[in-house]
Every structure is written in structure tokens, then in C-alpha cells.
Amino acid sequence: MISKFLRGNIALSVLAVLVSFVVGGILIALSDPTVQSSASYFTARPTDLLSAIWNAVFGAYDALFRGSVFNYQAATTTGMFKPITETLAFATPITMAGLGLAVAFRSGLFNIGGTGQIIFGAIFAGWVGINLDLPWILHFPLAVLAGVFGGALFGSIVGLLKATTGANEVIVTIMFNYIAALLLSYFLKTPFLQAPHNINPISKPILASAKYPAFLGPNFRLHAGVFAMLAAVALVWWLLNRSTLGFQFRALGHNPSAARVAGINIGLNYVLVMAVSGALAGLAGTSQILGTEGSLTTGVAASFGFDAITVALLGRNNPFGVLAAGILFGGLRAGAVTMQASQGVPIDIVFIVQSMIVLFIAAPPLVRSIFRIRAKVEAA
Amino acid sequence: MKLELRGITKRFGALAANDNVSLVAEAGQIHCLLGENGAGKSTLMNVLYGLYQADSGQILLDDKPVKFSGPGDAMAAGIGMVHQHFMLIPVFTVAENVVLGHEPVKFGGVLDIAAARKKVREISDRFGFDVDPDAIVGELPVGVQQRVEIIKALITDAKVLVFDEPTAVLTPQETDELMAIMRQLRDSGRAIVFITHKLREVKEVADKITVMRLGKVVGEAKPSDTAEAMASMMVGRAVDLEVRKTPAKPGAAGLEVSGLNVWNHEGQQVLNDVSFQIHAGEILVIAGVQGNGQTELTEAILGTQTKHHGSIKLSGHELLGKTVKQVLDAGVGFVPEDRTEDGLVADFTIAENLMLDRSDRAPFAKRGVLQLDFLAKFAAEKVAQYDVRAQGIQAKASQLSGGNQQKVVLARELSRELKLLVASQPTRGLDVGSIEFVHEQIVAARDSGIPVLIVATELDEATQLGDRIAVMYQGKIMGIVPPDTDRTVLGKMMAGLSA
Numbered sequence: 120m121i122s123k124f125l126r127g128n129i130a131l132s133v134l135a136v137l138v139s140f141v142v143g144g145i146l147i148a149l150s151d152p153t154v155q156s157s158a159s160y161f162t163a164r165p166t167d168l169l170s171a172i173w174n175a176v177f178g179a180y181d182a183l184f185r186g187s188v189f190n191y192q193a194a195t196t197t198g199m200f201k202p203i204t205e206t207l208a209f210a211t212p213i214t215m216a217g218l219g220l221a222v223a224f225r226s227g228l229f230n231i232g233g234t235g236q237i238i239f240g241a242i243f244a245g246w247v248g249i250n251l252d253l254p255w256i257l258h259f260p261l262a263v264l265a266g267v268f269g270g271a272l273f274g275s276i277v278g279l280l281k282a283t284t285g286a287n288e289v290i291v292t293i294m295f296n297y298i299a300a301l302l303l304s305y306f307l308k309t310p311f312l313q314a315p316h317n318i319n320p321i322s323k324p325i326l327a328s329a330k331y332p333a334f335l336g337p338n339f340r341l342h343a344g345v346f347a348m349l350a351a352v353a354l355v356w357w358l359l360n361r362s363t364l365g366f367q368f369r370a371l372g373h374n375p376s377a378a379r380v381a382g383i384n385i386g387l388n389y390v391l392v393m394a395v396s397g398a399l400a401g402l403a404g405t406s407q408i409l410g411t412e413g414s415l416t417t418g419v420a421a422s423f424g425f426d427a428i429t430v431a432l433l434g435r436n437n438p439f440g441v442l443a444a445g446i447l448f449g450g451l452r453a454g455a456v457t458m459q460a461s462q463g464v465p466i467d468i469v470f471i472v473q474s475m476i477v478l479f480i481a482a483p484p485l486v487r488s489i490f491r492i493r494a495k496v497e498a499a
Numbered sequence: 500m501k502l503e504l505r506g507i508t509k510r511f512g513a514l515a516a517n518d519n520v521s522l523v524a525e526a527g528q529i530h531c532l533l534g535e536n537g538a539g540k541s542t543l544m545n546v547l548y549g550l551y552q553a554d555s556g557q558i559l560l561d562d563k564p565v566k567f568s569g570p571g572d573a574m575a576a577g578i579g580m581v582h583q584h585f586m587l588i589p590v591f592t593v594a595e596n597v598v599l600g601h602e603p604v605k606f607g608g609v610l611d612i613a614a615a616r617k618k619v620r621e622i623s624d625r626f627g628f629d630v631d632p633d634a635i636v637g638e639l640p641v642g643v644q645q646r647v648e649i650i651k652a653l654i655t656d657a658k659v660l661v662f663d664e665p666t667a668v669l670t671p672q673e674t675d676e677l678m679a680i681m682r683q684l685r686d687s688g689r690a691i692v693f694i695t696h697k698l699r700e701v702k703e704v705a706d707k708i709t710v711m712r713l714g715k716v717v718g719e720a721k722p723s724d725t726a727e728a729m730a731s732m733m734v735g736r737a738v739d740l741e742v743r744k745t746p747a748k749p750g751a752a753g754l755e756v757s758g759l760n761v762w763n764h765e766g767q768q769v770l771n772d773v774s775f776q777i778h779a780g781e782i783l784v785i786a787g788v789q790g791n792g793q794t795e796l797t798e799a800i801l802g803t804q805t806k807h808h809g810s811i812k813l814s815g816h817e818l819l820g821k822t823v824k825q826v827l828d829a830g831v832g833f834v835p836e837d838r839t840e841d842g843l844v845a846d847f848t849i850a851e852n853l854m855l856d857r858s859d860r861a862p863f864a865k866r867g868v869l870q871l872d873f874l875a876k877f878a879a880e881k882v883a884q885y886d887v888r889a890q891g892i893q894a895k896a897s898q899l900s901g902g903n904q905q906k907v908v909l910a911r912e913l914s915r916e917l918k919l920l921v922a923s924q925p926t927r928g929l930d931v932g933s934i935e936f937v938h939e940q941i942v943a944a945r946d947s948g949i950p951v952l953i954v955a956t957e958l959d960e961a962t963q964l965g966d967r968i969a970v971m972y973q974g975k976i977m978g979i980v981p982p983d984t985d986r987t988v989l990g991k992m993m994a995g996l997s998a
Contacts, residue, residue: 361868361869361871362867362868362869363858363859363864363867363868363869364867366851366854366858366869367858367859369847370844370847370855370858373844373845373846373847374840374843374844374845374846376840376841377840377841377842377843377844377855378844378855379803379823379841380801380803380823380833380835380841380842381823381827381855381856382822382823382824382826382827382828382856383824383855383858384822384824
């Protein structure tokens with residue numbers, strides 16, 4: 120199943136995105152009230168309908184662009200460039216977690232536990248960020264390391280269960296997502312993490328000494344986590360292509376029985392794969408809790424854990440591909456808000472576009488048949 | 500019925516799997532189609548069976564052109580096929596399997612199993628197949644399952660019968676029985692097309708021989724021609740079918756297996772009190788029909804079998820209970836039976852496959868960092884030394900032919916300092932040229948003074964390669980005999996009768 124995802128090519132990913140935008144456009148047109156009303160007198164004045172469709176679709180995608188890349192309508196320079204920073208702010212955790220899942224997918228483990236590992240990273244990083252009183256130079260790296268460790272710990276338990284009992288990692292990671300989410304909401308209702316004298320499930324604010332520097336100033340949500348993301352992309356590339364560990368991960372992913380016969384310790388590698396995968400998801404957790412969010416809440420992981428799966432697949436489990444896909448998804452997230460605000464297009468359209476991307480990637484023959492790409496090339 | 504294929508051409512992309520191939524199979528004749536793996540024999544038969552459409556050329560039955568758009572058409576026209584991999588449903592009875600696809604029904608659409616049973620019994624009696632229509636197919640020996648396949652073809656009254664590599668899974672005795680059945684079917688006036696790459700069988704049974712190479716018919720051969728002459732036609736150059744080796748000079752005992760018992764995951768005992776020794780500089784061949792414990796024996800040595808009792812000592816050091824890595828580090832070279840599954844990572848390059856076992860140590864890695872420059876040099880060296888035909892060291896293993904894949908596995912295993920070589924069916928599915936090469940390498944390993952354990956399912960390989968032959972049957976060693984032992988004696992031992 121996984122090897123199928125691995126064999127997709129760049130063209131397929133790009134086409135999947137294109138087709139999804141076309142389907143999104145159709146839905147935007149269908150849900151637009153002007154389009155609906157002008158359709159009723161289509162035979163009398165057909166141009167009305169066509170221009171209504173054009174206005175709806177172009178307007179929506181234009182708003183998406185303004186909200187995610189460059190806002191040419193903004194009054195100030197800051198306002199013009201804010202959208203792209205928003206895109207990157209969303210892209211940071213999605214890409215980090217996507218990298219983690221890509222490592223697991225490349226190694227033949229279908230890690231669905233991004234959400235749980237992000238939450239664990241956030242709990243560990245959050246606790247350190249709230250409770251220790253240290254100078255930034257010590258506090259910040261310690262908090263990040265704690266988050267990375269938390270994710271790695273939660274991931275490696277899954278690897279250990281698979282190695283020792285043969286438990287299926289898909290089922291275990293899905294269940295672990297619930298465990299992590301419920302554990303977090305329990306912690307947020309007990310003195311362990313809940314802010315004193317507060318009835319809401321929210322922690323005390325993270326100390327400034329543990330936060331990612333907001334290098335663009337307080338008006339922007341984008342923080343230095345974006346550099347951690349870029350470093351992670353390079354690190355994962357190096358790990359997979361230049362290190363013994365990555366080589367053994369890939370051997371495991373492509374053919375576990377050949378890896379075993381060649382003396383590679385399969386069980387140990389399951390644990391290591393899941394630890395690395397979880398560590399990257401944990402890093403995504405730190406980007407949330409030590410960057411964008413001020414304090415720990417139950418919504419810390421948002422839908423990043425699942426977006427990360429899509430991003431890993433869309434990026435064909437290649438670190439640079441994951442980065443590109445992560446930025447695309449960050450852009451969709453950032454732009455959706457503007458789309459809704461300025462055009463009244465429901466934000467759900469963006470979710471549908473995202474879901475269509477998953478669908479088209481999971482079913483490559485669908486995209487192939489739409490574009491009549493022959494599988495014959497492969498046979499030759 | 501006379502079958503004629505005239506000028507069949509079938510292309511896959513740029514590759515012509517069949518290039519203007521013609522052959523005529525007459526009624527009452529056994530027509531052998533001889534060629535190496537990849538010569539285009541199976542493609543040709545798939546064209547005949549309607550599974551592929553030819554790009555050009557004609558199929559004629561009794562001089563009338565026909566067109567098949569699927570196996571159904573071919574069957575209706577009187578062509579039956581016995582596949583290499585049986586197309587049987589193991590949990591069904593013989594009768595149920597035989598009528599699958601054209602079930603006789605009684606009033607109301609009820610399966611008329613009695614009619615099916617009767618038909619099976621008729622055919623079985625007529626040809627002396629000795630097949631019980633009510634037996635569950637999965638419980639039958641392989642040779643009998645094959646007869647069920649033949650009955651399946653005969654029940655539709657096939658006049659042309661195609662056998663696609665039918666002897667690959669049979670014991671020598673079962674092979675002899677199959678030959679007798681083929682002769683009988685020929686004498687009943689059917690045209691038989693027998694696809695094979697085994698020269699012994701061809702010489703024994705063929706009336707007419709067509710040799711194919713690289714998609715083309717390269718000529719006809721006579722059953723009276725020498726095996727060497729036929730092999731040369733198949734390969735396109737002179738070949739040496741004899742394994743050339745000097746008499747063994749056995750040294751001290753290298754590998755000592757004593758009282759080895761192994762149980763599989765289901766708890767069944769698959770090895771039963773197995774004991775033998777292999778001396779340094781000696782090849783011991785484990786002969787036997789596939790599935791009699793040979794695989795488990797090699798896996799026990801490698802360390803991938805977990806439930807065991809007994810001892811496997813290499814130069815006095817116990818191997819049993821060690822991890823695979825420890826066993827390999829102790830100097831065991833391992834050529835697995837299924838190279839695509841256990842020997843290679845298909846999506847890895849040749850270079851990556853060459854370091855699969857040593858990616859964690861110098862000179863392939865230093866402090867966890869791969870030394871890709873060294874790997875490139877090493878791989879280029881090995882590719883040249885082992886004559887691996889490929890686009891380059893960055894070619895993926897999946898793009899290589901079986902022979903070249905096996906060369907990569909051998910290159911990897913033999914490039915370590917070895918104290919023991921274990922090779923399971925090392926020439927399975929390889930062409931004549933590659934077989935020659937693999938045998939040379941194995942003999943060279945022996946001559947370097949290490950014990951060598953070979954698992955062979957083909958008697959020719961066992962007798963030619965082995966210095967001694969141990970015959971296995973149902974997890975037991977039936978006896979250890981010299982390689983010049985009579986074939987019928989070996990055959991009996993393989994069937995479980997003591998010598």
C-alpha cells in the first residue's frame with residue numbers, strides 16, 4: 120500500500136492539485152448566489168451567467184491569493200507582505216510534522232499518529248516553557264528539546280509495540296491520538312498544567328524566555344520556527360540519503376525481508392523510525408506552543424497531524440517535496456480566511472480542495488485517466 | 500487439429516518480445532518450444548491463448564485463421580493450457596475445480612456436481628490419471644494437482660494442449676509420469692506444445708523442437724542432437740554444460756550440524772533430528788523436492804528461525820541462537836532462495852544493494868555517515884568483476900535480469916571474508932549462461948578452502964555440483980551419498996523411500 124504512494128511522480132502531484140482547484144472552482148460557482156439567480160434566466164441572457172461564474176471563481180481565487188501570497192489591495196507595505204508570512208506561519212508546523220510522517224512512510228510504517236505526537240511535544244515543551252525560570256539562551260533550547268523528546272518518546276512506544284508484539288502501527292497510532300488528546304485535556308483541568316484560578320482548560324502563558332523569537336516584530340505571527348523548519352528539511356534529506364540510519368530505514372521500507380536477511384535489526388529500526396518520526400512531529404508541537412500560541416490549550420494540534428499526512432503524500436515523501444506541499448497547505452489555510460471575509464465563500468471549500476488532493480493522490484489512476492497519461496511508459 | 504502461428508510479432512514499447520515468430524504444431528506430435536527465460540516463449544503462448552493481441556501475424560487452426568480476444572475464445576476453439584503456476588482453488592474439490600467457469604447446472608440453476616464428478620472420473624480412467632474427483636485439491640501432491648490442471652483442459656475437449664514449464668515443481672518420478680501422460684495425449688491425436696528450458700526433457704519426449712532466443716525463432720533442432728548443440732542455439736554461443744571442478748580436497752570439519760530440530764510458526768516440526776558435517780573445501784548438496792525442510796535448514800543457519808533445538812557449529816563456534824548479524828559477522832555468506840524477496844531491495848540501486856549487509860561499518864560508513872565515494876568505487880569494481888550487465892551502478896535492481904540480480908547477490912556475499920557459503924537454489928530461474936557463471940563462483944568458493952552448503956531441487960545440479968549429496972524428505976535426512984549415485988536411487992530417496 121505504501122510502496123504505491125512512493126512510486127507516484129511529481130507530475131501526478133501537480134496534476135492532483137490542479138484538478139482539485141478546478142473542482143473547487145466548480146463548487147464555488149455552484150454555491151454563489153449570483154450564479155444561482157442568473158442561471159434561472161440563462162436562455163434569455165446567457166452572458167449574465169458566464170460573467171457571474173467568472174466573477175465568483177476569479178474573485179474567490181483572487182482573494183485566496185491576496186490572503187496567502189501578496190495583498191496588492193493593502194494600504195501599507197506591512198499589510199502587503201503579511202499574507203506570505205501568514206502562509207509560512209501555517210506551513211511551519213504542517214511541514215515539520217509532514218517531514219516526520221515522510222520518514223515513517225519511507226520506512227514502511229504508516230504513522231497516522233502525527234496528532235498525538237504533536238500534542239506530546241507540546242505538553243513537554245509547554246511544561247518546560249511554563250515552569251522553568253532560565254535565561255533565553257538556556258530556556259528556549261531546553262524547551263524545544265523537551266518537545267522533540269516528548270514526540271520521540273510517544274512515537275517510539277508505537278515502534279516498540281510493533282517490534283515486540285507485532286501490533287499494527289496504523290491502529291496503535293490512531294488510538295494513541297485519542298490517548299494524547301484526552302491526556303492533554305485532563306492535564307489542562309488539573310493543577311499539573313491548568314492556570315491557577317482559571318476554570319477554562321488553559322495553561323499559564325509560556326514564559327518569554329522559552330519562545331521562538333518573533334523576528335518580524337509583534338505584528339506578525341511568523342516566528343523563528345520557520346528556520347527550524349528549513350533546517351529540519353535539510354536534516355531529513357541528509358538522514359535519508361547520506362546516513363547509515365536512513366539507508367537502513369529505506370531498506371526496511373522497500374523490502375523488510377531482504378533487510379532482515381542482510382543482518383539489519385528490524386525491531387530496533389521500527390523503534391528508531393518511530394522515534395525520529397515522532398521527534399519531528401514533536402518539533403511541530405514546539406512551533407505551535409513556543410511560537411504561535413501563547414499558552415497550551417486542547418486545540419494545540421489543530422488539524423496539523425492529519426494535514427501532515429496529506430503533505431507527506433503530496434510531497435511524495437521527499438523532504439523538499441514535503442516543504443513545497445507544506446507551503447501550499449499553509450497558503451490554503453491563510454488564504455481561506457480572506458476568501459471567506461471578502462467574497463463570502465465558505466471556508467469549507469478550502470477543506471474540500473484539500474480533501475480532493477488526498478483523493479486524487481490516493482487514486483493515481485483517476486488523475487491518469489483524466490489526463491490520459493498512459494501507464495505504458497512504465498512498462499517500457 | 501493442426502495449430503499454426505504465422506509471423507507473430509508482439510511489442511512492449513521498444514522491446515519486441517516476439518519478432519516474426521512462426522511455428523506449426525501437428526496433431527499427434529509433441530512440439531517443444533525451447534528457450535531461455537525471457538526468450539519470448541510465454542509471450543507467444545499468451546498471444547495464442549488470447550491474453551495478448553499480436554501486433555501482426557496470424558493464428559491458424561487447421562489452416563483457418565482465427566482470432567482470440569480472450570482465453571474463453573481460445574478454449575472454445577479447442578486450445579487448452581496447463582500453466583506453470585496452477586490456476587486451482589485449493590479449498591475446492593477436484594470436480595469443483597475442473598468445472599469452474601463452465602459449471603453443469605440442473606434445473607433451477609443448481610450445480611450438477613454428480614455430472615462433474617462423472618466427467619472427471621471418465622477422463623481420469625481413460626488416461627490412467629488416478630485422480631479422485633472428491634479430493635480437496637490443496638491436500639493433493641503437486642504432481643496430482645498438475646493432473647487436475649490437465650483434466651481441466653481435457654474436459655473442454657482441447658485438441659491442442661500447451662504445457663508451460665510444467666516440470667519446474669515436480670520430482671524426477673513425477674516428471675517421468677508427466678512425460679508418459681504427454682505421450683499418451685499425443686497418441687490420442689492431440690497436438691502438444693511443450694514449453695521448457697530443460698534439455699533432458701526435450702531430448703526425451705520431443706518429436707519436433709523449435710528454439711527461440713531474444714524473441715526470435717533461431718532454428719529447429721532434432722531430438723537426436725546433443726544437449727550442448729541445443730544449449731548453444733538457446734544462448735547463441737558455445738556453452739559448457741558440465742560443471743568443471745577438480746576433485747574436492749576436504750579438510751577439517753567446518754560446519755557441524757547435530758540433532759537439529761526446528762518448529763515453524765504454526766508449531767509444526769519442519770526439521771527432525773538433522774545431523775551432518777561439511778568439511779572445508781567441500782560442497783554438500785541438500786537435494787530434495789521443494790518444501791521438505793531445506794528452506795528452514797538454511798534459515799536456521801542464518802538465524803531467522805526462532806524455535807529450535809540442537810546445534811550448528813561453524814569451526815567450533817555455536818551459530819544457533821545468534822542474531823542474523825552475528826551469524827553474518829561469523830563469516831557466513833548467504834544466497835537466499837528467493838532473491839527478489841530476500842536477496843535484494845528491488846528499488847535500490849546496484850550500489851546500494853552491494854552494501855546492504857555492511858552499511859553500518861567501515862569502509863562503507865564512518866561514524867554513521869555513508870561513504871558514497873567508496874561505495875561508487877567498490878560497486879564499479881564488483882560490477883566489472885562479476886560481469887553484471889546493467890546501465891551502470893545506479894541502475895535499480897528491479898531493472899536487471901534474473902542472472903544479473905543473482906550476480907549482484909553473489910558479489911555482495913562473496914566480497915566478505917567467508918568461513919561458510921550457504922546458497923539456496925542458486926540457479927533457480929537463471930539462463931544457461933548465468934548458471935555456468937554461478938557454478939564457477941561456487942566451485943571457486945569451495946576451492947578457497949571453505950565448506951559450501953547448496954540446496955538444489957534439480958537432480959542434475961545436485962549431482963554435478965555436489966561432492967556429497969544429502970537427500971531430505973519431510974524434514975529428515977534420508978541419507979548422504981556420493982554424487983555418482985544412480986538417479987533412480989536418488990529419486991526414491993527424494994520420495995521418502997530409504998536407499
